[in-house]
Amino acid sequence: MDLTTVTSYRHARERGDLRLVPGEAVVAGGTWVFSTPQPSTTGLVDLTTLGWPAWETPGSGLPDGLPEGLPEGVALRVAATCTVTQVQDAPWSSEVASLVRSCAEAFLMSFKIQRLATVGGNLCLALPAGAMISLFAALGAEVVVWTPDGDERRESVESFVRGPGRTSLAPGEVVRALDVPDHGAARFAFRRTSLAALGRSASVVVGRLDRDVVRLVVTAATPRPLVLSVGPDDDPAALLGAVDHWYDDPHGAPDWRAAVTATLAAQVCAELRAEAVG
CATH class of the missing domain: 3.30.390.50 (CO dehydrogenase flavoprotein, C-terminal domain)
Structure with a gap:
């Protein structure tokens, strides 16, 4: 869909680029943003150019400018910009991998949408039937949110999603990732x-x-x-x-x-x- 009110498009290269001016909104896969009118949006800021790895494990090498290591107890970090296709390729145990596929298929996305739709977008859209909401709530994941003051906060998926189309995100906040704990042989x-x-x-x-x-x-x-x-x-x-x-x-x-x-x-x-x- 043509977004006739959008007059600017910026590529975010560093965290400072996420300071939004009035009318701007962030975008990643864009499968929802470009599917419906956005009358209050005049500019888009692309998160995919930040270079976040789709997923990280403890000790994995990260690109320059990104913090080393993951918090204690985190077995896998899934970036907000990770696509639904990519999350199925993460190093899950066989038990969890089956659950990931089931959740991805539950939303009835075509393979084309799965290649573009992102984990963070699905979470922030906060649809009751959100496939990634089901998955990461079941995995007991924490949402990592970047705050405008340069800090971050964390909360559970079930706390982050407040209702249809509503989340706990405050103005200027951006979802960075979802941190998944180690479930062993669960x-x-x-x-x-x-x-x-x-x-x-x-x-x-x-x-x-x-x-x-x-x-x-x-x-x-x-x-x-x-x-x-x-x-x-x-x-x-x-x-x-x-x-x-x-x-x-x-x-x-x-x-x-x-x-x-x-x-x-x-x-x-x-x-x-x-x-x-x-």
Whole structure:
């Protein structure tokens, strides 16, 4: 789509280039920016020219001007400018790699969109069915945000996403990366459903088994990511019964979403517990 209000386009080469003037917005893959009118945007600042590696591991060599090393406990840093295709090529364990593919496919992006759409863009768009929101919330990742004063702050994915199209980003803040902790040999389970076989996800449920507790992450069915800890004696359907706000749009009514999510959650918990016993 032609953005008729945009009159300037800058390539960011260093952090100082991210100081935006009124009317400017950052862009990476641009799959959403160029798909809909942006009447309040008069200029774009390209993040992809900053040269961030798609992903980094502890001790990996970084380009000049980027800080060495990763915080303690971080197994993988995924850049905000990493594309959905690139994130599937990161050095995940086989268990996590399967989850990454499932989440990427859940959003029904074509291979062309996956080659352009970025992790940071998907996160900042904050759609309930955001594929990368599902993934990184399930992985317990932290969002690394660059602040205008030259510092950075960190918060969980489920805290960062506040609702449909809303995040915790303040004016002048830019998402730098997502830091993923080491999950060792953790087991994951994935379920999704929609009103049509190839329809937008109406409910996505991801579970991770941590000892005898299942960390359950629900997206698409709720306005923002929902994270529950399901103990060995807990009924996931009962825990979900306390949720009073289910998403309502043409892809599913709230009462239906609540019902199918309870079914998916029970399946996820049963699968993980069966594997643990086996």
